[in-house]
């Protein structure tokens with residue numbers, strides 16, 4: 001619908017147009033009743049401008065920009081031109097001035113679909129766009145102090161909004177610091193547990209290691225030897241049995257490699 005050919009040409013009157021807005025010498029032919037429905041400000045203006053609204057045929061708008069007002073008219077007439085980067089700023093200003101809430105809401109929706117920025121926060125504050133304001137405030141508190149201090153946009157914000165940004169920022173950092181303290185405590189606890197497990201593991205390994213040094217764990221022929229006889233099949237068999245016994249209950253395996261053990265037992 002943005003094609004220029006389907007857009008209404010307001011410089012040409014139609015059978016029902018009963019009012020001209022004159023901007024810089026150019027007449028824009030519009031419909032009183034229609035505009036009045038969109039804007040309470042216009043409605044008031046039409047009623048107050050002259051004693052009988054029927055006699056009102058022309059309103060001069062010397063301080064307005066022809067292209068911008070035309071764009072606004074395109075947005076409220078049935079052509080419903082879409083809001084864009086090119087028109088959103090002045091459409092907001094005009095719809096705010098003439099209280100054309102439906103256009104204002106469309107502008108806000110358009111800005112809400114954009115990435116949050118300090119620039120949009122300035123706009124949200126200026127035109128009292130609450131939903132956009134809230135969203136951009138969430139974004140603003142994530143900026144660094146340096147970014148906030150050096151931002152030109154921040155200088156356009158009210159003291160109240162600035163204070164709220166810094167306040168939210170402090171709160172966010174406080175939560176973050178609480179979170180870190182908690183994590184730190186948990187890490188210390190985990191560290192203690194790991195130390196204990198490491199000691200237990202060492203003990204288990206040592207108890208296996210001493211098997212080769214204990215004469216009672218050898219076969220009867222080598223029970224009196226000063227060292228383990230690795231070439232004796234019976235001694236090796238006995239050691240194998242002892243190691244199996246230690247591992248048999250699988251306590252240390254379950255404790256240190258629980259996941260691997262689960263996998264084995266399930267396959």
Ligand SMILES: [Zn+2]
Nearest residue numbers: 219222232235
């Ligand atoms: Zn032996």
